[in-house]
Amino acid sequence: MTLLDESNYRMDREDKRRYFYIGSVYLEVVTPLFQQKLEEHYKSLNFRSLKDFLDKEAVIHILFHLRHRNAWCCADKANCTNQGALPLNHHQWKQLFAENPGPGIHNCFCKYTAKSINLVDLDVSLCGLILYNCCNLGQLDQDAVHILRRNKNDYLSHNTTCGITRDEYGPLIDELKTSILQLDQAKEDELIRILKRPLDDSLCNKYVTYLLDNHEMLERIYSRIDHSETHILNTMNRNKTQLSAQIEELKQTVVFQNGREKLDKQGIEEQPIDTFKMGQSIFALHHLIDLTSEIGDDFSRVVPAAVMMDDGRMVICLPDLHKLLICNTDGSNVDRIHTHEGPWAVTAVNDSTVAVLMLVMRIELYDINTKHNIKSISVPGMWLGTGITTINNKLVVYAERTLQIIDHQTDKVVQTIDTECGPYRLHGSGDRIFYYNNANDFNNKLYWYSYTDEQHDTVKLPSQPMCMTTLQDGSLYVVCKDGSVRHVSRDCQQYETVTTEGLERLKYYWMLYNKKQGKLVTKGDQKTIFKVFYKI
Incomplete structure (x- = not known):
């Protein structure tokens, strides 16, 4: 007997189809998202791996109290909590943490160490729990994660009928779409593809096995198998090894198929995220493009800034x-998008929207598909020369000796950050905002502000930094300023000179990179000629 055996559940086929759609969204879109x-x-906080992030004291402390009730830790007692419910179940805790040898007599997070676990080993429930509780998300993103976790529990985790009614489906799918697109608007095409597919009974059966609260199911099996193994095997019609193998096979299949489909659709070769060795050759010059016919050959013409979108398109400012x-x-x-004023700096808001800093000291948002001014x-x-960037889905500009963090949805300044100098070429990456001090030609420092510790920091380079971009790692x-390119480590503690052919000495302080594309673009010896490098 299978979980979808019609003699037991007698579900309406349309209810099953709707369940299949919702389940597909969670396994193929929400989980990898x-x-x-x-x-x-965790990479934005300079952690090399998930294990390193989970070993962070604040993270393990939070998760400890999501699993343990009436426990008071020997360290950081001020942040101990006593949860009414324990959302982190025993199986999940054991998946993440191991008890240290020779533990103390008290129950405390100091007794545990994170295991070496891969991201793909985290199902949607566990990954969402860590994301919601341990990551510094913006309010809208946090709300989106909460809604997606809640609906997974309400409609899938305990839904042994494996069907969703028509009355439930409409509001549910609308809420899922809104929450997913809040986290990543690039997922819209995937949602459309899923909602147009025909019902696949075999795939739906596999998805049911994964979407039900399997951790709870497995834990029951483990706890009862010593007492009544035969009874359980007859009831489940599978032993625990078969169930575990089936779950693991499904996880790997879904992750691989989803990733492969996405890469094939975008025409991008699969690129593992490696840590680049300082000084290694990362890129190779692939080709040149000549945009003279569009930009013109006026020597004085300025091409101050550009951005590369995730789909590979470049958006270039021609003030x-x-x-x-x-x-x-x-x-x-x-x-082309014709603007009323001169565009001076640009940053991507999402896959189809850019925010442009205009010469009239105003920010304009444009949809690059429809060419509409939003x-x-x-x-x-x-200030104009400082540029514009994004961080945590917010816009960043410089004004009145402060960095201004702007919610582009409400148009309001939501945070101001004091700076010790007037920053130029703002560049947001992870939880940091990078810039340099253009007011002092002898200042070779690269500056940044970190949200993690709310601190400013610097690193001194051999020559004044003029432009920066963050690589995949x-x-x-x-x-x-001397035309050299320096490869600065993720922790900004060391750097090496880039010797890649075509990057040894740049005439213009201008560089673009997009990690999804794995492409880097600079200007050539003429400002209308562009060098395109591909990741090796």
Whole structure:
């Protein structure tokens, strides 16, 4: 007998189809999205692995109290909590942490150490729990994660009928779409694809096995098997080894198929996230593109900034011409957005929207697909030359000796951060905002502000930094005033000079990189010629 045996459940086929859609969304979209967000968070804090992040005292302390009630720790007692419910079950705790040899007599988080666990080993429930409780999410993202976790529990984890009614489905799918797109608007195409697919009974049966609260199921088996193994095997029609193997096989299949489909659809080769060795050759020059016909050959014409979107399109500011130039990195599919004022700096808000800092000291948001101006945001006292960037889904500009953090959805300044100098070329990465001090030609320091410890810090380079971009592993390429490119480690404690052919000495302080594309772009010897490098 299977969990979907019609003689037992007699479910309506349309209820099953709706269950299949919701289950597919959770396994193929929400699970990898949660894993991606968790990875982005711990890498932004300079943790090399999930294990290192889980071993952080604040993280293990939070998770300890999500599993243990009436326990008071020997360290950090001020942050001990006593939960009414314990959302982290015994199986999940054992999956994450091991007890240290020779533990003390008291029950405390200091008795445990994180295990070496991979992101793909975390199911949607556990990954969402860590993301919600241990990561510094913005309010909208936190609400989205909460809604996705809640609906998984309400409609899938304990749904042994394996069906969803028509009345439940409409509001549920609307809520899922809104929450998923809040976390990543690039997922819209995947949602559309899933909701158009036909019902696959075999795949649905597998998904049921995974979507039910398997950890709870396995734990019951483990606790009762010594007393009544025969009874359980007859009831479940599978032994614990078979069930575990089936779950593991499904996890690997879903993760691989989802990742492969996404990469194939985008035409991007699969790129594992490695830690780059300082000084190694990471990129190779692939081709040049000539945009002279679009930009013009006026020597004085300024091309101050650009951004590369996740789909590979470049959006280039042309303030003299009052337009944004859009094209692929091979120079094809050239398009334009004409602006009323000169665009000076640009940053990506999501896959289809850019925020542009205009010469009239105003921020304009544009949809690069429809070419529509979405909105205009004014920030009193905003400086022009500093540029614009994003961090934690918020915009960042400089105004009145402070970094201004702006919620582009409400147009409000939600935070101000004092700086010791006027920052230029703002660059947001992870939990840090990088910049340099253009007011002092002899200041070779790269500055940054860290949200993690709410501190400013610097690293001194051989030449003044002028432009920076973050690579796939969190390290940086910094273009310096002497034309050299320095590879700065993720912790900003060391650097090496980049000797890659084509990057040894740059004429212009201009560089783009997109980690999903694995492509890096600089200007050539002419400001209308662009060098495109591919990751080796």
